[in-house]
Amino acid sequence: MTDTGIRIDFNNCMAARIGKAGLTDKELATAAARARRAFKAVARARKRKKLAWAELPHERETLEKIHESWEAKREAFDDIVVLGIGGSALGAICLRSALLHPEHNRLGVKDRDGPGLHVLDNVDPNQVGGLLDTLNLKRTLFLVVTKSGGTAETMAQFLLARERVKRMAGKTWRERFVCVTGEAGALSKIAAKEKFETLPVPEGVGGRFSVLSTVGLYPAVAAGIDAEKLLDGAAAMDAACASPEMSENPALANAALLWLFAKKRKCNVHVMMPYAHALRDVADWYRQLWAESLGKRVDRKGKVVNAGQTPVKALGVTDQHSQVQLYVEGPYDKLVTFVAVEKFDHYVRIPRAYERVEAAAYLGGRAFGDLLEAERRGTELALSSAGRPNETIWLAGVTPRTVGALLYMLELQTAYAGEMYEVNAFDQPGVEAGKVATCALMGRKGFDKERKRIEKARAPEAKYVVGGDAGR
Amino acid sequence: MTDTGIRIDFNNCMAARIGKAGLTDKELATAAARARRAFKAVARARKRKKLAWAELPHERETLEKIHESWEAKREAFDDIVVLGIGGSALGAICLRSALLHPEHNRLGVKDRDGPGLHVLDNVDPNQVGGLLDTLNLKRTLFLVVTKSGGTAETMAQFLLARERVKRMAGKTWRERFVCVTGEAGALSKIAAKEKFETLPVPEGVGGRFSVLSTVGLYPAVAAGIDAEKLLDGAAAMDAACASPEMSENPALANAALLWLFAKKRKCNVHVMMPYAHALRDVADWYRQLWAESLGKRVDRKGKVVNAGQTPVKALGVTDQHSQVQLYVEGPYDKLVTFVAVEKFDHYVRIPRAYERVEAAAYLGGRAFGDLLEAERRGTELALSSAGRPNETIWLAGVTPRTVGALLYMLELQTAYAGEMYEVNAFDQPGVEAGKVATCALMGRKGFDKERKRIEKARAPEAKYVVGGDAGR
Numbered sequence: 040m041t042d043t044g045i046r047i048d049f050n051n052c053m054a055a056r057i058g059k060a061g062l063t064d065k066e067l068a069t070a071a072a073r074a075r076r077a078f079k080a081v082a083r084a085r086k087r088k089k090l091a092w093a094e095l096p097h098e099r100e101t102l103e104k105i106h107e108s109w110e111a112k113r114e115a116f117d118d119i120v121v122l123g124i125g126g127s128a129l130g131a132i133c134l135r136s137a138l139l140h141p142e143h144n145r146l147g148v149k150d151r152d153g154p155g156l157h158v159l160d161n162v163d164p165n166q167v168g169g170l171l172d173t174l175n176l177k178r179t180l181f182l183v184v185t186k187s188g189g190t191a192e193t194m195a196q197f198l199l200a201r202e203r204v205k206r207m208a209g210k211t212w213r214e215r216f217v218c219v220t221g222e223a224g225a226l227s228k229i230a231a232k233e234k235f236e237t238l239p240v241p242e243g244v245g246g247r248f249s250v251l252s253t254v255g256l257y258p259a260v261a262a263g264i265d266a267e268k269l270l271d272g273a274a275a276m277d278a279a280c281a282s283p284e285m286s287e288n289p290a291l292a293n294a295a296l297l298w299l300f301a302k303k304r305k306c307n308v309h310v311m312m313p314y315a316h317a318l319r320d321v322a323d324w325y326r327q328l329w330a331e332s333l334g335k336r337v338d339r340k341g342k343v344v345n346a347g348q349t350p351v352k353a354l355g356v357t358d359q360h361s362q363v364q365l366y367v368e369g370p371y372d373k374l375v376t377f378v379a380v381e382k383f384d385h386y387v388r389i390p391r392a393y394e395r396v397e398a399a400a401y402l403g404g405r406a407f408g409d410l411l412e413a414e415r416r417g418t419e420l421a422l423s424s425a426g427r428p429n430e431t432i433w434l435a436g437v438t439p440r441t442v443g444a445l446l447y448m449l450e451l452q453t454a455y456a457g458e459m460y461e462v463n464a465f466d467q468p469g470v471e472a473g474k475v476a477t478c479a480l481m482g483r484k485g486f487d488k489e490r491k492r493i494e495k496a497r498a499p500e501a502k503y504v505v506g507g508d509a510g511r
Numbered sequence: 512m513t514d515t516g517i518r519i520d521f522n523n524c525m526a527a528r529i530g531k532a533g534l535t536d537k538e539l540a541t542a543a544a545r546a547r548r549a550f551k552a553v554a555r556a557r558k559r560k561k562l563a564w565a566e567l568p569h570e571r572e573t574l575e576k577i578h579e580s581w582e583a584k585r586e587a588f589d590d591i592v593v594l595g596i597g598g599s600a601l602g603a604i605c606l607r608s609a610l611l612h613p614e615h616n617r618l619g620v621k622d623r624d625g626p627g628l629h630v631l632d633n634v635d636p637n638q639v640g641g642l643l644d645t646l647n648l649k650r651t652l653f654l655v656v657t658k659s660g661g662t663a664e665t666m667a668q669f670l671l672a673r674e675r676v677k678r679m680a681g682k683t684w685r686e687r688f689v690c691v692t693g694e695a696g697a698l699s700k701i702a703a704k705e706k707f708e709t710l711p712v713p714e715g716v717g718g719r720f721s722v723l724s725t726v727g728l729y730p731a732v733a734a735g736i737d738a739e740k741l742l743d744g745a746a747a748m749d750a751a752c753a754s755p756e757m758s759e760n761p762a763l764a765n766a767a768l769l770w771l772f773a774k775k776r777k778c779n780v781h782v783m784m785p786y787a788h789a790l791r792d793v794a795d796w797y798r799q800l801w802a803e804s805l806g807k808r809v810d811r812k813g814k815v816v817n818a819g820q821t822p823v824k825a826l827g828v829t830d831q832h833s834q835v836q837l838y839v840e841g842p843y844d845k846l847v848t849f850v851a852v853e854k855f856d857h858y859v860r861i862p863r864a865y866e867r868v869e870a871a872a873y874l875g876g877r878a879f880g881d882l883l884e885a886e887r888r889g890t891e892l893a894l895s896s897a898g899r900p901n902e903t904i905w906l907a908g909v910t911p912r913t914v915g916a917l918l919y920m921l922e923l924q925t926a927y928a929g930e931m932y933e934v935n936a937f938d939q940p941g942v943e944a945g946k947v948a949t950c951a952l953m954g955r956k957g958f959d960k961e962r963k964r965i966e967k968a969r970a971p972e973a974k975y976v977v978g979g980d981a982g983r
Contacts, residue, residue, distance in 0.1 A: 046979030050971040101730075125832025141641035145617055150645075161829045162886070164859040164879040165909075167786035169613035173622075189870035194827060195861045195882055198871060202862040227869035240688065246832070279978060289978035307844050308780065316638035327833035334837025340676050347841030349780050351823060356664060357633050359945060360597025360718070361799035365806025367941035369819030372779055389638040389667045390674040393704075398661035398697035399670060401955035407636040410667055410953065414634070415950035416530060420965065424944060433979065437637075469839035473831060477889035481882065483873035493892065499522040505750060506761035507518030 043275045043444040044435035047289050047465040049296055051423045051430060052374070060371050062299055071285050071293040077263015077458035078283040081451070090454065091243035095251040096273035096447060101241075105253060105260045108217065108236065110408055115214075116180040118155040119261050120170070123184035123254075126246020126325065127219075128160035130255030133324035137317045137442045138264045139290040141294045141510045153263030154180070154237075162192045167199065176207040180261075181216050182262070184254055186240045191477065197226070205445030221255050245325045245465055250446055265439045279444075280451055290448045291375075293430075294455035301348050302429060309348045311368065312496075313378035314355035314415040317437050322352035325449055332453045332464040339461050346460050356414040363418055367425045375422060375429040378445075379415055382436045383408045515747045515916040516907035517696050519683055521768055523895045523902060524595055524846070531897040533844050534771055542767040542931075543757050549930035550755040550763055553923070562926065563715035567723040568745035568919060573713075577725060577732045578710065580689065584733075589620045589687075590627040590651040591733050592642070594668040595656035595726075597799065598718020599691075600632035602727030605796040609789045609914045610736045625735030626652070634664045639671065648679040652733075653688050656726055658712045660696015663949065669698070691725050717937055718799045731779055737911045751916075761918045765848075765902075766927035771845045772900060773820050781820045782838065785850035786827035786887040789909050793850070794824035804925045804936040811933050818932050828886040828974030835890055839897045847894060847901040849916075851887055854908045855880045 054061035070420040073473065084090050121131050135156050138181045140146065153206030157170055181200050197216075205212045218230040218237040230237045240254045249255060251273055260266045276290070285292040300306035311322040353362050355377065366375060389410065391403030402410065415431075422429045434441045457464025479489035556562050593603050607628050612618065616627045627662025629642055651673050657665040669688075677684045690709040692698040710725045721727060723745055732738045748762070757764040772778035779800065783794040783807065806819030813823035825834050836846060861882065863875030873880065887903075894901045906913045927948045951961035 043978060045977055048971055048976045050975045053975060056969075087726050128829075129833065137814045141638045142645045146645060149808055156854070161788050161826070162879050162882050163786075163788035164855045164857040164883070166613050166878055168857040170857045173614045173618060191870075191874065191882065194871050195874050195879065198864055198874060199859065199879075201864065225868045228868055228869070245888075260780050263617050278837050286974070286977060291975040307569060307842055309713045314632050316635035329777070330834050330837035330841075332838075334841035336840035345840065345842050347837045349823065349837065349841075349845070350786035351821065354633070357596060357600075357850065359942065361601065364939045364941040364947060365802035365819045365821065367806075367944070368808035368817065369802075369821075370779055370817050371823070383636045385640040387640045387671065392670055392673065395702055396697045396700055397956055398663075399666050399701070401953055402663065402670060405953065407667065408669075410634050410949075411636070413952035414663075414945070416952055417945040417947075420948045420968075421941075421945035425867075425941070435979075444571045456970040467836045468574075469893075470831065470837040470896070471894035472839070473835060473886070473889040474890075477882075477885045478873070478887055480885035481873055481877065484869055489554055497528075499520055502758070503522045504518055504520045504524060505758060505764040506515060507907075 043272065043279045044438070045289065045444050045448060046275070046429060046433050047292055048319040048433065049292070049430040051419065052296055052428045058424050060304060060426050060428055064197065066299055068304060070299045073283045073298070073459055074291050074295040074455065075283045075293060077294065077455045078288070078293065080458045081454050088241070088451065092245070092248035092251070092450065093277070093454070095244070096270045096277055096443070097142070099270065101253055102256060102260070102266055102270065102414055104238065104258050105266070109257070111259050112180060116154050116177065118157065118174050119180045119182060119258060120174070120200070121156070121158040121184055122158045122193050122200065124159070124190060126191045126249050126348065127167045127184035127186070127193070127254055128158045129324040129327055130156050130250030131156070131258040132160070133446070134255060134259045134264055134442070135262060136320040136342060136441055137437060138259070141316060143437070144261070152237040154261060155173065156258055156262040159196050162195055167196060171200065171203055176204050182219060182257060183216060183226060184219040186221045186227055186246055188220045188226035194225070208229055217257070219257060236276065242341055247331055248450055251443070268439035269443035272440035275449035276444040276447040276451070280448070287476060290451035291371055293457050294459060296430065297348065298456055304371070304428070306372055306374045306428070308373040309349055310351045310353050310373055310375045311378065312353040312355050312358065312375055314345070314411055315378065315380045315383070315437055316354070319352070319354045320379055321442070321445065322354070324446070326352055328453050331467050332457055333462060334469070335459055336464040336469065339463060344460050344462070351399040355418065356411060359414060359418055360438065366427060367421055368421045369426070373427070375427065377429060377431040378434065379412070379431050380434050380437055383429040384437070406492040514621055516742065516910070516913040517748070517761065517916050517920060518905050519902060520905065521764070521902040524768055524900045525890065529895050531899060532776060532898050532900055534775070534867035538771055538775060542771045543617065544932055545770070546757045546763050546767040546927065547755045549766065550760070552930045555928050561715070563731055564715055564717070564720035564922065565749070565926070568715070568742045568915070571742065573725055574728060574732070574738055574742065574924035576710065577729050577738070579728070580710070581733050584652060585649065589650040590629065590646050591652045591654060592646070592672070593628070593630040593656055594665050594672060594736055595630070596632045596662060596664045598721050599656035599658070599665065599726055600630045601796040601799055602722030603628070603730040604630050604632070605722065605733065605918070606727060606731045606736055606914070607791040608792040609909060610731070610930070613788060615734070625962055626733060628730055628734040639668060640813065643672065643675055643926050654691060654729060655688060655698060656691040656872060657696065657698055658693045658718055658721070660692045660698035666697070673954040682850055682945045689729070691729060707828070713732060718731055719803055720922055722796065723915070739870045740911035744912035747912070747918040748919040748923070749831070752920070752957045754769045762923035763927050764926045765920070766840050766931060768902065769820065769846065770928055776843070776900070778846045779820055780823055780824050780845040782823045782845055782847045783850065784825040784827050784830065784847055786883055787850065787855070787909055788826070789825045790850055791824070793914070793917065794826070796918070798822040798824055799923050803939050804929055805932055805934060806941070807934040808941065811935060816934070818934050820969050828883060831886060831890055835893070837924055838899060839893055843899070847899065849887060849891065849901060849903040850906065851884070851903050851907050852909055856909070
């Protein structure tokens with residue numbers, strides 16, 4: 040069960056290879072001691088049932104319920120739209136990119152295995168209107184996902200979808216909505232009134248740790264992803280992370296490395312750069328996980344620390360032609376994590392032609408996968424030669440099992456890192472102020488005081504505005 | 512002609528508003544002096560015909576040629592695939608997202624105005640194979656875009672597309688390729704042999720500054736974008752940036768602000784966060800522009816400076832639920848640039864319902880665009896209250912004209928910033944090492960020495976590998 044199909048190679052993080060920006064064995068040993076304490080803190084929290092997300096791989100009843108729900112619906116729907124944002128959207132998007140056909144939504148209904156999977160993770164009128172206009176609403180299922188039940192963006196989308204579906208589908212409109220929500224929120228009240236089918240978000244599973252709960256699994260199952268294997272992979276990773284020694288626990292090793300580079304080498308930027316088109320949105324999902332969990336003003340004792348590292352999503356080879364110049368020559372403020380794949384599903388050969396034109400000749404007969412890996416290795420060598428720390432997470436392939444293992448590893452890594460940083464990795468107090476201001480500006484009841492405060496604020500000064508009307 | 516529809520409000524960059532992380536008027540004055548010198552250097556370079564990209568808005572012959580070429584083809588094609596990477600891809604992607612229907616490629620051939628526009632900017636076998644498998648190659652035009660003519664990724668894609676098209680289309684296969692390439696490269700040789708239609712990449716226009724050349728304009732015109740208006744907007748911006756005073760030149764103001772925050776406030780991260788789904792890939796295009804232009808090891812005098820700032824693409828409101836926690840509470844290492852839109856094409860109202868559920872009631876009757884702007888304003892207030900510098904680039908709307916103006920402003924800003932940083936903003940020496948290593952690993956002729964060097968390198972040490980086979 041511990042064969043996860045994943046290993047981490049951090050040779051190029053070491054000073055012996057890349058020079059002074061790298062780490063010494065002595066520094067690793069210091070971090071290992073701190074990592075051991077972090078491991079124990081996480082283990083204690085799990086024992087006290089405080090980390091519900093960590094147990095999701097071992098909980099299979101939810102999956103049965105999802106299958107049951109979807110089996111009753113599958114013949115009726117060609118498209119699924121997830122109405123959700125942040126943690127309610129990123130997991131579904133990441134699983135879609137990773138495990139469906141790269142052109143899934145563009146394929147016709149008859150050419151694909153499952154329904155189209157759309158995730159409406161914004162309130163831009165062009166995007167929201169544009170998507171709904173192009174769907175056959177008679178054969179579209181809306182999955183309304185909000186843990187709190189009151190997320191403004193999701194509620195607004197729901198109100199629009201509801202009106203359009205009612206107009207189109209008449210009496211049966213209610214069958215076109217499934218809610219995934221917490222038990223106490225506004226959506227759960229509405230769902231009860233309308234008798235929408237509702238599946239719970241499990242207690243204690245925060246948005247950014249919810250990909251292996253109903254939130255990520257329902258869209259995955261519906262779109263045709265083998266969710267059992269996702270959970271198997273996550274469970275295998277759990278088993279593979281049973282040791283308090285960073286040399287034997289990949290999630291802990293990565294947490295310790297990232298902590299070391301942040302604290303001892305001032306690397307405030309963490310680049311995740313998958314060399315697999317399918318994994319690009321794993322990097323995007325990870326952005327939320329890493330940024331929201333560690334980006335904290337105060338530590339557990341209340342001391343102001345302004346902690347956190349900026350996660351950056353890059354994509355190999357594409358971003359070699361965009362970001363690598365900066366990574367090789369710019370400030371020493373980054374750790375680059377490649378994600379590499381040993382074997383791709385597709386074997387696509389580069390045909391031979393123009394053998395007398397050297398720029399074409401050397402490519403002919405090779406596989407696209409070979410070129411991709413040669414480019415990754417080339418970038419790895421270039422970074423290392425320039426003294427830039429980098430590591431590689433190796434996946435045996437891109438499968439439900441390895442993807443489940445990878446996502447779970449990154450979640451565990453984040454929990455360990457929270458302990459090493461001594462911050463609460465599971466709250467997000469910094470987003471409250473913006474939400475309150477938005478409610479005030481939208482005229483929500485109970486926000487009058489805040490609205491008045493905003494209205495009283497000084498108007499922008501014209502001298503700090505350039506161009507357009509202001510310039511003339 | 513100087514009505515660009517764009518203005519920059521940087522009130523929230525000032526210490527008087529946000530406290531010590533902000534700038535003082537005295538600092539602005541210092542930067543203004545440096546900005547004046549930068550302006551003059553750029554003006555001199557333009558006079559000496561050194562900045563060919565800067566003149567593109569005023570050069571309309573190319574556009575005529577593109578129209579002519581495409582008019583002869585439009586009836587024959589349902590899809591266009593750009594084979595290109597980096598600067599050969601990002602402009603087309605950015606214009607597609609900004610100015611076509613948000614679901615353009617998903618729409619059926621009869622439901623959209625122009626052909627589908629696909630950009631193959633990677634060599635992942637699943638992605639490359641996946642796209643080609645799903646297209647009707649008899650009605651697909653391939654636009655092969657590489658300035659040097661030898662880019663490995665583009666050449667590999669071309670070889671594959673060529674074989675598949677030949678198999679499918681027989682004798683007429685050559686009519687399905689158009690090359691956009693420099694005159695001396697390998698592709699131009701091949702194009703001459705095969706008699707492919709070829710359009711030049713103008714001399715002296717580097718990849719990341721090529722969006723307003725044939726590279727970006729051909730796919731734009733073909734897909735149905737009004738490219739004339741794009742150029743009009745860029746020309747208007749050029750006219751609006753005629754002053755050496757940062758208070759009267761938006762591109763110069765932005766260059767100076769970014770330089771100040773990098774140099775005086777250690778902001779090594781620049782977040783561009785559009786509040787418009789359509790502008791998300793403007794931020795991606797800008798990533799290359801900013802990173803590759805300023806990320807430099809040495810300055811113009813050869814002094815090692817390791818300059819550069821990490822550009823980060825974020826999207827409002829989506830990333831409020833992912834990155835804003837970090838931006839509000841994390842390290843003081845960022846400047847956030849919002850891009851806001853005054854008027855959206857679509858007016859979509861949030862319907863009224865559930866008036867007794869407050870989480871729904873306050874939204875009913877408002878426009879999606881109002882909610883989007885209230886969220887942007889809420890985030891702006893939250894960042895400012897937390898003492899985090901931010902500015903807003905305002906667009907009157909998302910139109911070919913404003914998008915042309917915005918892209919050109921960002922290009923000019925980059926050129927000015929290069930002068931302020933005293934680096935060469937137009938080369939990319941740091942990507943060479945990776946390219947050489949890739950050629951060596953792929954067995955290209957003339958790279959034997961490098962290959963031997965790589966082969967001789969030490970193997971990774973097992974003690975720095977965790978998990979998978981290595982762990983057991």
